[in-house]
Amino acid sequence: MGQKIVELKMPTNYSDAELRSRIANKFRIKNFSFQIENKSLDARNKSDIHWLLKVFIQSEEIKELVPVTNETLSVPYKKRNEKVVVVGSGPAGFFSAYILQKAGFKVVLIERGSEVEHRGQMIEKFERTEEFDSNNNYAYGEGGAGTFSDGKLTSRSKHISIEKGFIINEYVDAGAPQEIKYLAHPHLGSDNLKLIVKNLREKFVKIGGKIVFNTCVTDLKIKKKKIYSVETSTGENYETDYLIMA
Numbered sequence: 001m002g003q004k005i006v007e008l009k010m011p012t013n014y015s016d017a018e019l020r021s022r023i024a025n026k027f028r029i030k031n032f033s034f035q036i037e038n039k040s041l042d043a044r045n046k047s048d049i050h051w052l053l054k055v056f057i058q059s060e061e062i063k064e065l066v067p068v069t070n071e072t073l074s075v076p077y078k079k080r081n082e083k084v085v086v087v088g089s090g091p092a093g094f095f096s097a098y099i100l101q102k103a104g105f106k107v108v109l110i111e112r113g114s115e116v117e118h119r120g121q122m123i124e125k126f127e128r129t130e131e132f133d134s135n136n137n138y139a140y141g142e143g144g145a146g147t148f149s150d151g152k153l154t155s156r157s158k159h160i161s162i163e164k165g166f167i168i169n170e171y172v173d174a175g176a177p178q179e180i181k182y183l184a185h186p187h188l189g190s191d192n193l194k195l196i197v198k199n200l201r202e203k204f205v206k207i208g209g210k211i212v213f214n215t216c217v218t219d220l221k222i223k224k225k226k227i228y229s230v231e232t233s234t235g236e237n238y239e240t241d242y243l244i245m246a
Contacts, residue, residue: 090144113141
């Protein structure tokens with residue numbers, strides 16, 4: 001089985017059938033499978049706006065063989081006694097908590113706002129009555145600030161391809177569109193985000209994680225220059241070995 005990665009220029013309104021036909025004609029092959037690896041919009045020339053695609057092709061008719069790496073993030077589990085408190089349930093906070101829980105730590109995730117379902121109700125109420133809830137709004141609540149915007153996925157690091165792939169796959173498993181796997185500037189979509197956030201929460205709880213909503217951190221207890229407890233607005237204290245504020 002031969003395989004190659006190619007770059008193709010396609011019109012903005014192309015269909016899968018047209019892409020398949022383009023591949024067949026350009027490389028003179030009939031039986032093949034393909035997968036889009038990357039897709040970005042080239043709008044530098046306003047009279048020629050088009051998609052630039054990087055496509056992985058497999059076929060018995062292809063003689064080339066390009067190396068393919070399928071590295072995935074491995075999270076080895078080890079039973080541990082260490083406790084972790086994570087503050088903030090946006091993407092950084094959630095995936096910190098989720099990875100550590102998968103690795104065997106005992107994780108409590110603290111969020112000042114409500115579950116995404118109730119948060120949505122409070123935002124709708126604000127838009128209708130202008131009654132503002134300081135803990136449940138466009139900035140605060142489960143899922144973080146992006147939950148009620150376009151859900152743009154950005155990373156300022158160019159060295160986390162494996163970690164990025166893991167996060168993207170988790171989003172897709174939770175209900176995000178498959179296209180975020182290859183779009184150069186992926187968006188989860190505000191219509192999808194409430195379901196995605198809810199599904200991720202349920203997945204975290206299922207593996208033993210704990211989420212505490214409607215709770216603010218009010219103080220940190222420190223002994224010998226080390227945090228050992230987190231105090232909250234509900235009066236509940238959480239002993240911890242590590243603290244992540246995200």
